[in-house]
Amino acid sequence: MKKMARMLGGVLPAMVLASAAAVTTASADDYASYRAYFEPLPALPPIPANNSLTPEKIELGKMLFFEPRISGSGVISCATCHNPALGWSDRIPRATGHDGQVGERNTPTVLNSGFLGSQFWDGREPDLEGQALGPIEADIEMAMDLDSALTVLSGFDVYKEKFAAAYPGQRNPITAENVAFALASFQRTLNTPNSPFDRFLQGDDNAMTEAQKRGMVAFVSNGCIACHRGVNLSDSRFHRFELPGSTDQGRFLVTGDEGDMFAFRTPTLRNVAVTYPYFNNGAVDSLEEATQLMARQMLGRELNRRTVNDIVAFLNALTGDMPDVSFPALP
Amino acid sequence: MKKMARMLGGVLPAMVLASAAAVTTASADDYASYRAYFEPLPALPPIPANNSLTPEKIELGKMLFFEPRISGSGVISCATCHNPALGWSDRIPRATGHDGQVGERNTPTVLNSGFLGSQFWDGREPDLEGQALGPIEADIEMAMDLDSALTVLSGFDVYKEKFAAAYPGQRNPITAENVAFALASFQRTLNTPNSPFDRFLQGDDNAMTEAQKRGMVAFVSNGCIACHRGVNLSDSRFHRFELPGSTDQGRFLVTGDEGDMFAFRTPTLRNVAVTYPYFNNGAVDSLEEATQLMARQMLGRELNRRTVNDIVAFLNALTGDMPDVSFPALP
Numbered sequence: 001m002k003k004m005a006r007m008l009g010g011v012l013p014a015m016v017l018a019s020a021a022a023v024t025t026a027s028a029d030d031y032a033s034y035r036a037y038f039e040p041l042p043a044l045p046p047i048p049a050n051n052s053l054t055p056e057k058i059e060l061g062k063m064l065f066f067e068p069r070i071s072g073s074g075v076i077s078c079a080t081c082h083n084p085a086l087g088w089s090d091r092i093p094r095a096t097g098h099d100g101q102v103g104e105r106n107t108p109t110v111l112n113s114g115f116l117g118s119q120f121w122d123g124r125e126p127d128l129e130g131q132a133l134g135p136i137e138a139d140i141e142m143a144m145d146l147d148s149a150l151t152v153l154s155g156f157d158v159y160k161e162k163f164a165a166a167y168p169g170q171r172n173p174i175t176a177e178n179v180a181f182a183l184a185s186f187q188r189t190l191n192t193p194n195s196p197f198d199r200f201l202q203g204d205d206n207a208m209t210e211a212q213k214r215g216m217v218a219f220v221s222n223g224c225i226a227c228h229r230g231v232n233l234s235d236s237r238f239h240r241f242e243l244p245g246s247t248d249q250g251r252f253l254v255t256g257d258e259g260d261m262f263a264f265r266t267p268t269l270r271n272v273a274v275t276y277p278y279f280n281n282g283a284v285d286s287l288e289e290a291t292q293l294m295a296r297q298m299l300g301r302e303l304n305r306r307t308v309n310d311i312v313a314f315l316n317a318l319t320g321d322m323p324d325v326s327f328p329a330l331p
Numbered sequence: 332m333k334k335m336a337r338m339l340g341g342v343l344p345a346m347v348l349a350s351a352a353a354v355t356t357a358s359a360d361d362y363a364s365y366r367a368y369f370e371p372l373p374a375l376p377p378i379p380a381n382n383s384l385t386p387e388k389i390e391l392g393k394m395l396f397f398e399p400r401i402s403g404s405g406v407i408s409c410a411t412c413h414n415p416a417l418g419w420s421d422r423i424p425r426a427t428g429h430d431g432q433v434g435e436r437n438t439p440t441v442l443n444s445g446f447l448g449s450q451f452w453d454g455r456e457p458d459l460e461g462q463a464l465g466p467i468e469a470d471i472e473m474a475m476d477l478d479s480a481l482t483v484l485s486g487f488d489v490y491k492e493k494f495a496a497a498y499p500g501q502r503n504p505i506t507a508e509n510v511a512f513a514l515a516s517f518q519r520t521l522n523t524p525n526s527p528f529d530r531f532l533q534g535d536d537n538a539m540t541e542a543q544k545r546g547m548v549a550f551v552s553n554g555c556i557a558c559h560r561g562v563n564l565s566d567s568r569f570h571r572f573e574l575p576g577s578t579d580q581g582r583f584l585v586t587g588d589e590g591d592m593f594a595f596r597t598p599t600l601r602n603v604a605v606t607y608p609y610f611n612n613g614a615v616d617s618l619e620e621a622t623q624l625m626a627r628q629m630l631g632r633e634l635n636r637r638t639v640n641d642i643v644a645f646l647n648a649l650t651g652d653m654p655d656v657s658f659p660a661l662p
Contacts, residue, residue: 074423092405100430
């Protein structure tokens with residue numbers, strides 16, 4: 001517990017301590033009491049005051065998300081790595097972009113990313129608006145400078161119309177900021193309600209299996225919830241985690257603060273079963289191994305096989321309904 | 332007309348000759364008489380006797396079509412170049428694949444490709460089954476040898492189940508042939524009915540505009556229909572066409588026959604408005620320029636501006652309903 005307490009800056013939630021001696025079998029009432037530790041997924045994440053969520057921005061953002069011609073090669077879009085067929089991620093260890101270059105980090109899913117308090121593994125951007133443009137410009141991702149991307153978009157009457165509709169009253173609405181705002185708006189709609197876990201939280205006692213419920217109890221009582229908490233099962237904070245084989249300095253590269261060395265933002269656990277592989281470099285394929293590794297490193301605990309299996313069952317209950325997104329018709 | 336006659340091996344359809352003096356303005360009845368030159372798109376293309384079209388194969392084929400992990404990089408699938416958001420093509424001049432390598436030829440759309448009598452620009456495969464595997468293996472496309480691809484697929488229980496369901500009774504159904512048969516089955520469902528042209532052919536006199544109808548007449552009377560004929564507006568034959576700047580020897584590279592030098596299979600004109608750019612190397616962006624170039628080279632004619640505009644209007648009437656394909660959930 002000492003290590004976990006340190007992770008949280010000395011503030012260990014009373015609820016975690018109280019549940020540390022949780023029973024391994026429980027009645028429906030016992031399980032129901034665990035609802036207090038969690039929050040079901042709202043329909044939408046918080047909407048920033050300066051980027052109201054409108055159908056026009058969502059539609060434009062969707063087009064831009066699938067638009068490969070704002071990449072240097074002409075064939076890579078946001079959806080290449082954030083692939084709707086693959087949990088809006090890519091299911092390979094590390095992101096692969098322009099000319100087949102392989103990056104340092106695993107592609108995070110965009111699902112429910114509007115519920116995160118910061119973006120990227122190192123949290124270098126505070127929100128989806130800040131996140132949106134970097135991958136377009138990054139040499140190893142889409143590899144197109146923003147001016148060129150705006151020139152491409154300006155060449156299509158359809159984009160002229162869609163930008164004008166999304167940003168009425170602006171003389172030249174095809175701007176980098178508006179690209180970012182539209183992409184962020186679209187991404188705020190990519191949420192996954194109705195997971196067994198959410199249905200359980202909303203009152204359906206039968207939505208999760210016994211194993212999943214036992215896993216929920218173990219998740220709380222072993223302290224996983226210390227960091228994986230809140231709506232998105234992430235505290236959106238940074239924690240030191242040294243993955244065997246990884247030399248990635250994580251948050252330190254953003255802040256230069258020694259205390260941030262090897263620290264990464266807690267990833268969401270929602271849809272974790274369909275967003276493998278895991279950790280900052282995608283080195284781990286299985287939820288069993290990921291769970292054991294986390295317990296050892298973050299909690300200083302060796303979990304027995306049954307507990308691991310139960311927690312993995314619980315993690316499988318966190319897969320919600322995938323967004324119903326059809327292909328846009330690009331100009 | 333001499334050049335056109337040579338293209339057709341001396342067999343110039345009587346209907347084309349008969350219409351060579353077609354009027355430039357016409358009554359509804361006159362236009363209706365042109366229905367005889369064309370065929371509306373059937374619901375499905377011919378199904379080969381050895382590859383019955385089943386829901387199980389279509390579903391599996393769809394998964395494989397969107398599956399990037401059967402590529403060397405892990406991020407390129409059939410849908411990368413045959414992008415549903417871009418007319419099931421890529422809208423760049425030449426196909427761009429593994430590690431950003433650029434091929435020699437423009438990506439043909441897969442829409443209605445089951446109606447073609449041969450596949451690829453050079454017709455080197457007779458059917459979709461023959462076409463399916465080459466791009467997976469090609470070094471500049473998906474760049475994965477078939478054995479590796481089969482190993483990848485065999486690693487997923489979901490694929491084991493889907494192959495078993497699609498090919499019942501086979502001891503090991505995860506074979507290269509079955510991959511090809513499933514992909515071909517899925518592609519046979521990617522058809523685009525209900526274009527204004529098809530609705531006109533089926534009796535709706537108002538489905539096409541006056542300009543489109545005039546273009547239809549000009550398309551017949553100028554002889555475009557000599558090669559762009561039949562259900563898919565392609566004769567599936569090979570015709571010499573020397574695109575300025577292209578050194579691609581086309582069909583000759585397949586047959587070694589001097590008569591095939593610079594010859595390419597007639598592409599479909601269905602959905603031509605949404606499958607730019609044009610020709611074997613994608614060097615031409617606009618339908619106006621493409622139409623003039625074809626008239627000069629293939630028909631030995633200089634079309635006036637109005638005729639070009641009318642033909643382009645007609646070509647725009649060939650865009651049908653895009654297939655209603657949602658993202659598969661890959662394992």
